[in-house]
Amino acid sequence: MPVQLSHPPLTDVQLDAVYGALADRHRRLVVVRLASSPDEEVPCTTLDVPGSKSTRSYHWKVLREAGLIVQRSTGTGMLLRLRPDFEERFPGLLDSLLRLEGPGR
Amino acid sequence: MPVQLSHPPLTDVQLDAVYGALADRHRRLVVVRLASSPDEEVPCTTLDVPGSKSTRSYHWKVLREAGLIVQRSTGTGMLLRLRPDFEERFPGLLDSLLRLEGPGR
DNA sequence: CCTGCGGTTCGAAAATTTTCGTACCCCGTC
DNA sequence: GACGGGGTACGAAAATTTTCGAACCGCAGG
Numbered sequence: 325m326p327v328q329l330s331h332p333p334l335t336d337v338q339l340d341a342v343y344g345a346l347a348d349r350h351r352r353l354v355v356v357r358l359a360s361s362p363d364e365e366v367p368c369t370t371l372d373v374p375g376s377k378s379t380r381s382y383h384w385k386v387l388r389e390a391g392l393i394v395q396r397s398t399g400t401g402m403l404l405r406l407r408p409d410f411e412e413r414f415p416g417l418l419d420s421l422l423r424l425e426g427p428g429r
Numbered sequence: 430m431p432v433q434l435s436h437p438p439l440t441d442v443q444l445d446a447v448y449g450a451l452a453d454r455h456r457r458l459v460v461v462r463l464a465s466s467p468d469e470e471v472p473c474t475t476l477d478v479p480g481s482k483s484t485r486s487y488h489w490k491v492l493r494e495a496g497l498i499v500q501r502s503t504g505t506g507m508l509l510r511l512r513p514d515f516e517e518r519f520p521g522l523l524d525s526l527l528r529l530e531g532p533g534r
Numbered sequence: 535c536c537t538g539c540g541g542t543t544c545g546a547a548a549a550t551t552t553t554c555g556t557a558c559c560c561c562g563t564c
Numbered sequence: 565g566a567c568g569g570g571g572t573a574c575g576a577a578a579a580t581t582t583t584c585g586a587a588c589c590g591c592a593g594g
Contacts, residue, residue, distance in 0.1 A: 327542055327543090327589075328542095329542085330571065338454075339451075339454070339457065339529060340454055341582095343449075343451040343457075344448075344449075344452040346448040346451055347445055347448040347449040348582095349443075349444070349445055352444065352448075368540095368541090369540080370480070375582090375584080376584055377540075377541070377542090377584095378541095378543080378544095378583075378584060378586095379582075379583050380541095381541070381543085381561060382582070382583075382584095383582095385542090386581095386582095397540095397541075397542095399540095399590065399591050400538075400540070400542060400590090400591065400592070402541065402542095404591090414529055415522070415528065415529075416525045416528050416529070417525050417529060419525070419530060420522050420525035422562080423520065423521050424444060424520075424521070424522060425444060426466070426553075432559070432560080432571075432573090447582085450550090473570095474570080480552090480553065480554080481553070481554055482554095482570075482572090482575095483553075483555075483556090483572080483573085484552075484553050485593065486572060486573085487551095487553075488552095489550090489572095490551095500549085502570095502572095503561095504560060504561045504570080505561060505570070506540070506569090506570060507566065507572095523581095
């Protein structure tokens with residue numbers, strides 16, 4: 325089995341988790357990057373998150389469990405993209421983030 | 430001296446601190462409450478934050494240092510209000526919070 | 535088939551956040 | 565002026581988050 329990645333139902337995700345996930349600058353910048361092309365799947369190797377590979381993996385998990393991203397394995401590498409239904413669950417939250425920390429900030 | 434409460438210049442406040450402060454539901458609800466009447470000073474005794482008095486005091490401090498609130502002592506009790514220049518520093522962030530957790534949610 | 539690369543998970547250690555008690559302060563009241 | 569109510573600051577303990585290494589897995593290439 326290609327490793328089970330838990331993407332919780334968004335109805336289970338609480339604001340605590342979302343704000344908690346966004347309380348880290350590197351994670352915030354990942355979200356901003358993904359949001360800049362919401363339909364694109366981005367290889368996680370291209371994302372600027374410091375630390376060992378287990379640390380990076382931990383950050384993807386935090387973002388996943390906050391409902392912010394979808395993570396898909398391609399055997400040879402991981403792809404991340406913005407979770408498309410996030411906006412529906414927490415409308416406006418991402419807009420607000422992008423306005424504060426979007427391109428050019 | 431009536432106890433020195435540190436209200437940092439908003440330019441010093443980072444988004445990390447703001448999202449961190451909002452990662453706690455009780456603190457979020459305080460902000461929502463204060464935002465419901467932004468010019469009003471609310472006695473902190475009326476706010477629903479559980480814990481001992483030092484714990485409550487700690488939460489005010491977190492909110493203060495995130496630039497979210499202004500805290501004023503009246504000798505006989507503390508008054509809190511929304512920090513008026515917060516919106517200017519982090520435009521849209523409060524709106525987003527209120528939309529998600531405002532009255533009736 | 536073996537090896538290397540890119541990943542996850544687990545467990546432990548480190549760092550940070552949260553909680554509380556205690557000591558202390560200010561103010562109003564008796 | 566002593567007392568009590570409402571607060572902050574500090575220090576220690578508890579809880580949570582973050583980091584890392586080690587063990588492991590799947591796939592692509594030689």
